[in-house]
Amino acid sequence: MGTSLHESETQALASCAAAYPADLTILLHAATNRVTIYLDHAAAEMGLNDARDWLVLSALEDGQQRTQLELSRVVCVDKTTLITVLDRLERQELIVRTVDPSDRRVRIPQITDAGRRVFATFATARDAAEARALDGVSKADREVLMRLLGRIATDTDTLATTA
Amino acid sequence: MGTSLHESETQALASCAAAYPADLTILLHAATNRVTIYLDHAAAEMGLNDARDWLVLSALEDGQQRTQLELSRVVCVDKTTLITVLDRLERQELIVRTVDPSDRRVRIPQITDAGRRVFATFATARDAAEARALDGVSKADREVLMRLLGRIATDTDTLATTA
DNA sequence: CTCGGATCGTCTGGACTCGGATGATTGTGT
DNA sequence: ACACAATCATCCGAGTCCAGACGATCCGAG
Structure with a gap:
């Protein structure tokens, strides 16, 4: 593909x-x-379709029980699109959809052991790539990069001016 | 829309x-x-469809004569997708497609005066937003941000490991 | 209990993306 | 002059995305 x-x-x-x-x-x-x-x-x-597949796995990896809708908000993926991702991950047996007995409307996706393994190997590959991309960059400079990116990402003023 | x-x-x-x-x-x-x-x-x-519309305009703004294919490479837009962008911009009379008399296969998109005006107003709006996003950030820190982003963007080693 | 509105996951239709095919035009070798 | 590969813009089809519709389920008011 x-x-x-x-x-x-x-x-x-x-x-x-x-x-x-x-x-x-x-x-x-x-x-x-x-x-x-x-x-x-x-x-x-490693058999995943997308980096987004991994992103979803990473959100599930903490074991916290989340609704599909909550999950879609956490990973910034449209709830409709998330369905196809979860379908695929479930078909690969990296997650399972469980039903909340107290609310039968909701599905609680949960990561499986196989999913945890895929997540771990991907995470190390990503960390290695990040380390290589920032190789030789001082700790202080990295901190600046992260801080400014975080600021841009969360700065509400930038958008507020359009309202 | x-x-x-x-x-x-x-x-x-x-x-x-x-x-x-x-x-x-x-x-x-x-x-x-x-x-x-x-x-x-x-x-x-300002009537544009996308930030990509503006990106295309910005690439045309230097007046350099470029083939559509060259243009697509400069702005990182698929050549097929670029067609729809150019069609739209042409319909809005922000650009014109001229034919190169020396090679009648190629079309040379060129920005019009109206296009130049739209580009300029958008550019100032963008600059203001960037300035606001980085307001209070020291010159040195900005330089670090730009340098590291540029490095990540152009680092070939990061990708070379996959081959 | 039951009705009605809210909230969940899923489905559907229209729009967008992009790899590959197509037609027009070019240059090159003979 | 002529065939033929290369290169341009454009078209097409399969895949994807997402706003809105839909059925199932929950909960609060009466």
């Missing part, structure tokens, strides 16, 4: 970043696309 | 960032989504 696209996208992104090196917006997109491509590739290598 | 979705996405992103504050991958996604939502909103306000 679509493994040959990585090559061309990689090239395209390279020229992208080269063309607009000073623009925060473009840089954000380019950096995100880059890690997305890598993560999708890593996910495909 | 889909203006009501901004609200819900914003909420979702907020919880997203809160749930995984230490993960570079998640932070990148959350930050990018945030600025994308803002830019899409700003684009819609």
Whole structure:
């Protein structure tokens, strides 16, 4: 499934970043696309469909009981789209959908042992990639990066001006 | 066209960032989504369909003559998808497709004066948003952010390990 | 108890994306 | 001059996304 696209996208992104090196917006997109491509590739290598599949697994990994709707909010995936992800993960026996006996409307997706293993291997692969991407970067600089990204991600003022 | 979705996405992103504050991958996604939502909103306000519409305009703004295929590579938009963007921009008279007399296969999209005006107003809105998002951040920290993002975006080693 | 509104998961229809096919045009070898 | 591969824009089809509709279930008011 679509493994040959990585090559061309990689090239395209390279020229992208080269063309607009000073623009925060473009840089954000380019950096995100880059890690997305890598993560999708890593996910495909271990039988997952997407980096999003792993994201869902990671949200389930803490064992906390969550409704599908709650889960969709946590991982920022549309509730409709989440269904297809859960269907796929369930078919691969990485999760199971349990029914809450106290409320038969809701389904509680829960990670299986197999799912936990896939999550763990993916997580180490991702951590290695992150470490490599930031290799040689000082602790202080990393902290700056994370802090500013977090600020951009959660800054409500940026959006408030449009209202 | 889909203006009501901004609200819900914003909420979702907020919880997203809160749930995984230490993960570079998640932070990148959350930050990018945030600025994308803002830019899409700003684009819609001035009659554009997308932030991507503006991205295409920005690539045409330097007046350099580019083939559609070249353009698609510069802005990281699939050549097929670019067609629909150009069709829309042409319908709005923000660009024109000219034919290269020396090679009648190619179309050279060129920005019009109206397109230049839309680009300029959007650019100032974006710059203001970026300035607000980084308000109070020291020059040195900004430089760190841009440099590391650029490095992540262009780092070839990260992908090379998958081959 | 029962009715009505709220909330869950799922389904559906229309729009978008993108790999590959197609047609037009180019240049190159002979 | 002519065949033929290469390259451009465009079209098409399979896959995906998501807002809204829907049935099932819960809960509070009467």
